[in-house]
Amino acid sequence: MNHKKYLKLALVGFVLFSATALLSSCNDDKNKTEDTDEEPVDAAKDNIVSVNGELFSIPSPLQSSMLLKSSGANYAKDILNLTSHLPSYSTEYKKALNLGVYGADLGYVIIYGQTQDALGYLNASKRLADDINVSGAFDASLMKRFEKNMGNNDSLLSIFTSGYRATDSYLKNNDRNAVSGMVITGGWIESLYFTLNILKKDFKNKQVVVQRVGEQKNTLDHVIKLLTPFYQNPEMTELTELTDALLELYHEFEDIEVKYTFVKPTTDVANKTTTINSKTEVKINEEQLKNITEKLNAIRQMIIN
């Protein structure tokens, strides 16, 4: 047989394979419906697709820094992770988590306009991103733009968050979801760490920051679920330990009272803005705050040391 006939057969094979895959997916959905208990079929539910294979997004660590600054808390460099710890991060686990940690620290430093400290954290982030083979997220062009815009906080924020989004995008496109989860988890742990420890210092509007700690209950639940797919992976024992520690931390949040009241949103069409008027009230007491701080501090020590 000649090559043209081989190619024809290959094309027919591909079409047949694709058709089979599509039909098979339809049949799987049908079987799922037949296997469930006598619940009415919810066509919308059957069509749900998770985004990136995940179902959650985690708020940016920058938002905690912005809240601390607007609440009157002073810049506290002593609470940040030292860049001198960088050489000790030798495993992908430590590198990915601390890429998130240094990212949170970098955001904090920029929000407070401490640009003299920013370059050190950006260099640390770049080094870790390169070490975990995130090709090009913190490339020479980004580094140059950052240096060129020192003193312009808005530009610095835009530049560095684009580096982190590129990191996340690269990891998810290449199915490195465990590493993506670790970066996000590291950032969340660090942002909660500096929130809890800055609360020990004096500043004017502490109550709103305390409320923000209580609001982390659901986010922590999502962080745990983000890491759960890798929980029993024998090659990721450290990640399993971290997940166990986060589950222990979650116990401290369980008794925090959260009261939600729906209020109809209002829309300003001209400005393409909808105001979400619904209310959430969080009640967190001193004892709960103390326990959360102790457990979170221990987790943070585990990942930065």
Added chain:
Amino acid sequence: MIRKFTIALALIAALVSFGNKATAQCDTVANACVRHMTNKYISDGQHYRALLLDKEIAEFQSTFYGGTTYRIAACSGLGDGNLVFRIFDKDRNLLFDNSEQQNASYWDFKFISTLDCVIEAQIIPGKAPSGCAVMMISFKQ
């Protein structure tokens, strides 16, 4: 034997090519979508995408902090208006539906209080049978 090997190779190449094309398509959509995020908005540093076929709905959960204005952009294809997106609270009360706003590709949300929400996105039937849905979340400085 050689014939079977060639057929298998062609099938694998076709599947890999399809996978790479899907990622490239998503990157193209993301590059087009990012123009809705002006300098006033800071990215949340995460990347949200889903490949949707026919009537599939992409869904994920997000927490939005009180006292913050967010911009959510949802895109598919290179043009605007190809995606319907809806936001619900955790009790499935509808907070926003862009189909009531000419399928706007982005919208701003001012949260008075911190809320856990569910975001759904679906390609508009007739606009395209399938494709990459990209979502972006940013917050105002």
